[in-house]
Amino acid sequence: MANWLTWKKIAITLALIFIALYPFLHGDxxxxxxxxxxxxxxxxxxxxxxxMGYAGIFSLGNIGFLAVGGYVSGILTKSFGWSPxxxxxxxxxxSMFLVTLFIGLPALRLSGIxxxxxxxxxxxxxxxxxxxxxxxxxxxxxxxDIPPLFEGxxxxxxxxxxxxxFLVMLTIIYRTIRSSTGLAFVALRDARDLAKALGVSxxxxxxxxxxxxxxxxxxxxxxxxxxxxxxSPTTLAIExxxxxxAMMEMGGIGRFPxxxxxxxxxxxxxxxxxxxxxxxxxxxxxxxxxxxxxFPGGLMQLIDWIDGRIAKFKKNRTSSxxxxx
Amino acid sequence: xxxxxxxxRWEIKDxxxxxxxGLISGSLYAAMALGLTIIYGVIHVFNFGHxxxxxxxxxxxxxxxxxxxxxxxxxxxxxxxxxxxxxWLLFKATINPLLKSPxxxxxxxIFLLGLGILLENLTLQAFGPRVKHIPPFFEGSLxxxxxxxNWHEISLIAIVIGFVILLNLFLRxxxxxxxxxxxxxxxxxxxxxxxxxxxxxxxxxxxATAVTGFSGILLATKYYMTPNIGWNWMVKGxxxxxxxxxxSATGAVYAAFIMGLAEAVVTLYAGSLWVWPSWFVMFVIIxxxxxxxxxxxxxx
Amino acid sequence: xxxxxxxxxxxxxxxxxxxYAELQILRQLSLxxxxxxxxxxxxxxxxxxxxxxxxxxxxxxxxSGTIKYRGREISRLPSEKIVEMGVAYIPEAxxxxxxxxxxxxxxxxxxxxxxxxxxEENLTWVFSLFPRLEERKDQVASTLSGGESRMxxxxxxxxxxxxxxxxxxxxxxxxxxxxxxxxxxxxQIKSETDVSILIVEQEVDYPLKLADRVYLLKKGRILFxxxxxxxxxxxxxxxxx
Numbered sequence: 001m002a003n004w005l006t007w008k009k010i011a012i013t014l015a016l017i018f019i020a021l022y023p024f025l026h027g028d029x030x031x032x033x034x035x036x037x038x039x040x041x042x043x044x045x046x047x048x049x050x051x052m053g054y055a056g057i058f059s060l061g062n063i064g065f066l067a068v069g070g071y072v073s074g075i076l077t078k079s080f081g082w083s084p085x086x087x088x089x090x091x092x093x094x095s096m097f098l099v100t101l102f103i104g105l106p107a108l109r110l111s112g113i114x115x116x117x118x119x120x121x122x123x124x125x126x127x128x129x130x131x132x133x134x135x136x137x138x139x140x141x142x143x144x145d146i147p148p149l150f151e152g153x154x155x156x157x158x159x160x161x162x163x164x165x166f167l168v169m170l171t172i173i174y175r176t177i178r179s180s181t182g183l184a185f186v187a188l189r190d191a192r193d194l195a196k197a198l199g200v201s202x203x204x205x206x207x208x209x210x211x212x213x214x215x216x217x218x219x220x221x222x223x224x225x226x227x228x229x230x231x232s233p234t235t236l237a238i239e240x241x242x243x244x245x246a247m248m249e250m251g252g253i254g255r256f257p258x259x260x261x262x263x264x265x266x267x268x269x270x271x272x273x274x275x276x277x278x279x280x281x282x283x284x285x286x287x288x289x290x291x292x293x294x295f296p297g298g299l300m301q302l303i304d305w306i307d308g309r310i311a312k313f314k315k316n317r318t319s320s321x322x323x324x325x
Numbered sequence: 326x327x328x329x330x331x332x333x334r335w336e337i338k339d340x341x342x343x344x345x346x347g348l349i350s351g352s353l354y355a356a357m358a359l360g361l362t363i364i365y366g367v368i369h370v371f372n373f374g375h376x377x378x379x380x381x382x383x384x385x386x387x388x389x390x391x392x393x394x395x396x397x398x399x400x401x402x403x404x405x406x407x408x409x410x411x412x413w414l415l416f417k418a419t420i421n422p423l424l425k426s427p428x429x430x431x432x433x434x435i436f437l438l439g440l441g442i443l444l445e446n447l448t449l450q451a452f453g454p455r456v457k458h459i460p461p462f463f464e465g466s467l468x469x470x471x472x473x474x475n476w477h478e479i480s481l482i483a484i485v486i487g488f489v490i491l492l493n494l495f496l497r498x499x500x501x502x503x504x505x506x507x508x509x510x511x512x513x514x515x516x517x518x519x520x521x522x523x524x525x526x527x528x529x530x531x532x533a534t535a536v537t538g539f540s541g542i543l544l545a546t547k548y549y550m551t552p553n554i555g556w557n558w559m560v561k562g563x564x565x566x567x568x569x570x571x572x573s574a575t576g577a578v579y580a581a582f583i584m585g586l587a588e589a590v591v592t593l594y595a596g597s598l599w600v601w602p603s604w605f606v607m608f609v610i611i612x613x614x615x616x617x618x619x620x621x622x623x624x625x
Numbered sequence: 626x627x628x629x630x631x632x633x634x635x636x637x638x639x640x641x642x643x644x645y646a647e648l649q650i651l652r653q654l655s656l657x658x659x660x661x662x663x664x665x666x667x668x669x670x671x672x673x674x675x676x677x678x679x680x681x682x683x684x685x686x687x688x689s690g691t692i693k694y695r696g697r698e699i700s701r702l703p704s705e706k707i708v709e710m711g712v713a714y715i716p717e718a719x720x721x722x723x724x725x726x727x728x729x730x731x732x733x734x735x736x737x738x739x740x741x742x743x744x745e746e747n748l749t750w751v752f753s754l755f756p757r758l759e760e761r762k763d764q765v766a767s768t769l770s771g772g773e774s775r776m777x778x779x780x781x782x783x784x785x786x787x788x789x790x791x792x793x794x795x796x797x798x799x800x801x802x803x804x805x806x807x808x809x810x811x812x813q814i815k816s817e818t819d820v821s822i823l824i825v826e827q828e829v830d831y832p833l834k835l836a837d838r839v840y841l842l843k844k845g846r847i848l849f850x851x852x853x854x855x856x857x858x859x860x861x862x863x864x865x866x
Contacts, residue, residue, distance in 0.1 A: 114612060503732075513718070518735075
């Protein structure tokens with residue numbers, strides 16, 4: 001049995017090849033823009049998924065991580081003229097420090113609900129703080145004319161840079177899941193007391209993941225900001241928040257690469273969502289409710305089901321070959 | 326207000342006004358936090374749709390008053406009844422099944438978030454974005470020498486006090502209420518004495534929805550009402566119940582007054598724009614110093 | 626077997642299998658209880674005694690087998706219905722309502738509709754059984770001592786007007802004095818009423834004196850069943866190993 005070549009691996013490889021070649025095959029700049037948004041949001045959602053689904057940290061403020069990283073990078077680039085690459089890195093650090101300080105340390109030792117509340121209020125308070133600090137952050141209007149990654153960058157180049165970001169980030173996340181930290185979380189989930197007896201420090205592991213995710217998301221915020229050229233408090237509005245939650249849900253929370261699949265649907269489907277006009281948010285809310293009620297495992301649940309059918313099919317085939325009735 | 330921002334010149338009069346204002350908003354917050362506490366205490370679920378429920382209560386009351394032309398009190402009563410049944414139905418249809426799934430803590434929160442947005446948007450479609458008011462209960466004010474206070478505001482405090490007493494009586498003197506307390510204090514014990522846990526959950530949810538709707542009506546008479554104002558109220562409610570101690574009704578009431586007063590003082594000295602961040606800072610401080618809140622560990 | 630009254634035995638359990646996840650606790654267990662009988666169930670810890678009581682009470686339903694209470698099949702009924710029918714479970718953990726007073730706890734014991742009618746009567750009777758509780762009736766339950774909270778748990782169970790009491794290790798963790806008080810109360814219940822009692826215990830002396838019949842449960846099965854007069858403490862303790 002060529003077990004190595006599962007249909008999933010084939011599908012993923014084909015998809016990646018398609019994405020890599022798209023600019024040459026068709027190269028429509030608008031569609032490339034959507035792809036770039038997909039790269040960025042897939043990374044944000046996957047990071048969030050790592051935090052919520054694997055580490056079990058119920059954070060509701062990840063958009064805040066993105067915004068902090070983006071704002072820091074944008075402000076530094078505009079005010080000091082430093083290289084965007086450096087500023088993106090600093091943005092990631094900024095996000096990591098701020099978030100770990102204000103959310104991680106106070107709330108990680110407490111039960112899950114406190115993190116949910118604290119991170120929600122954090123993300124909610126940011127717009128007010130941003131509006132108040134107009135001189136630094138551009139207030140309600142936000143920052144504009146943020147320099148791109150390098151002068152004269154084309155859509156084509158942005159596409160590949162962000163595609164690379166996508167691949168690198170997902171690899172990091174995948175490796176984290178497979179690492180000792182990832183195993184620690186599975187152990188904590190399935191056999192909590194035993195894991196703790198064996199010396200797994202829940203708090204330390206959670207802090208590690210929290211710092212990592214806020215750092216990575218902050219960096220992604222930097223790339224986001226240097227691609228789009230502006231950022232404002234609306235990034236922290238309810239809509240991106242709900243969209244990202246919907247991405248995770250649709251894909252299947254706690255499953256890799258669920259969030260990526262969810263991002264595919266949401267980012268490309270968002271175009272249709274625009275048509276709904278003012279009912280957009282209602283539809284989003286309804287979608288989120290519907291998924292959690294009827295399809296809680298998301299797309300990964302569907303894929304598992306397909307896998308199950310394939311396994312059954314194979315079993316029936318081999319058994320009928322071995323035992324002809 | 327005319328006062329300078331920051332440590333500007335202050336007068337006793339301004340301070341007293343601020344404190345009175347803080348007391349009033351504190352009492353309104355108390356009414357609102359009670360709804361959250363009931364649901365958390367009995368069902369151990371955090372109602373992330375709390376804000377829109379409060380707003381809906383206000384809108385229903387407004388609807389009956391303006392479109393249907395009923396008086397103030399009948400409108401309020403009908404709105405409360407509607408909210409009660411709405412809460413009951415919502416619980417049976419959606420939350421109850423979710424509670425049985427393995428990830429229920431997580432699922433219920435996400436579901437209620439999504440539902441909150443859905444309802445908020447629908448309310449926006451139905452009622453439009455313009456600010457609505459519910460008229461105050463009384464006109465005119467009382468002169469206490471150097472400060473003025475509206476009769477309406479006095480009535481609000483009285484209503485909230487009366488309401489808290491009523492709720493307390495209900496919880497302690499009726500079988501329904503005692504069942505809720507029992508489930509909140511020891512679920513297994515409640516099962517043993519023959520209480521139907523799921524049914525009690527449903528009652529608690531329905532009651533909390535009506536209570537929250539009522540608080541929304543009260544808030545709408547003092548402030549204004551738009552579909553999205555619920556979110557702010559809700560977040561404040563969250564901070565209050567944590568400060569009071571999750572699950573403790575008395576704690577929530579104390580915390581509500583504390584935060585109401587604190588908010589008024591911050592508004593006086595730093596300006597209303599720093600109120601929101603100050604709630605966040607308060608929250609962080611509480612979590613760092615005393616996460617179980619004032620009366621944490623106690624229940625209904 | 627014995628215990629056949631006009632309406633058949635109060636409790637008939639046949640071939641009960643019960644699991645916790647994949648682990649089988651009770652294996653084809655059968656047991657019965659007649660009107661007004663006191664039956665003691667002995668056995669080592671962790672072999673299924675509590676699981677059996679929980680199955681009857683509807684708190685941890687069995688995988689297969691039947692449980693009949695006065696002829697009615699109850700193994701799939703929800704716990705509140707079983708309480709309504711007259712079965713009271715008094716767990717080892719007591720599960721009292723910590724912030725309610727002794728009296729409030731007792732009154733809640735009469736939550737089911739049938740018991741509400743006789744609430745005041747039952748309350749007076751429980752206070753007569755446990756005068757200590759009456760002294761402390763306005764005291765909050767979390768401040769009671771070990772023995773007092775055990776008394777309250779039993780008293781609360783009695784408030785339900787049950788005709789079948791399932792008592793799980795009432796004397797565990799109590800001082801010798803308190804143990805005597807609790808078992809004397811059980812003895813009073815036996816002599817003053819026709820309530821049937823299934824009592825699970827580690828401690829052998831008192832229950833053996835009170836019981837009409839004795840079962841020994843080991844590894845999820847009934848090892849033997851004998852009238853209390855025909856078995857000695859030594860025999861029972863030997864069977865533990």
